[in-house]
Amino acid sequence: KNQVEQSPQSLIILEGKNCTLQCNYTVSPFSNLRWYKQDTGRGPVSLTIMTFSENTKSNGRYTATLDADTKQSSLHITASQLSDSASYICVALTGGGNKLTFGTGTQLKVEL
């Protein structure tokens, strides 16, 4: 069964600090791994997409890593801002089809 598990479930950090969110996936065959940011009351917005051949990809202060051997990904946020408060969702795409498997998200709160 295809699964995406994220940790931690929730996280509170101080503004300006860095943080790393984790994602473990078991999908077969694997095509790519995506990270989305979902603000409260809004739809998810794409941050990064990585194929199995990519180890890292950045989008501003967001850097995603992928280890296709261990089936793990992480999202690192540098110098956090209040606007980073959101749910971050890890999504794995199964190759050869339209199947996207979504994680339940990590709820991040950035405080002053």
Next chain:
Amino acid sequence: NAGVTQTPKFQVLKTGQSMTLQCAQDMNHEYMSWYRQDPGMGLRLIHYSVGAGITDQGEVPNGYNVSRSTTEDFPLRLLSAAPSQTSVYFCASSPNPGGNNQPQHFGDGTRLSIL
């Protein structure tokens, strides 16, 4: 360029009522899909379409119908609302089937409560 537009944003229904959730995109994307998002669960695919006139079932299709008469519009119809369909519904689009290395673009959702 509005992206993906969903209406209404909020809706309250009584059990047994029917309604249609609207979704429109202005990016000329072939692939469109409907998801529901429930607390503690990842987004789940309800129905999807790879182009005008073509629709297919996703993971949780029961109780829902879709149609795709144009590239731009992909409405979701609840046939006879049940409390279990209380959820937040998201419509998404991408340039090609499955999106591959293209991101899906999501609307801002319809929050539906069934009493």
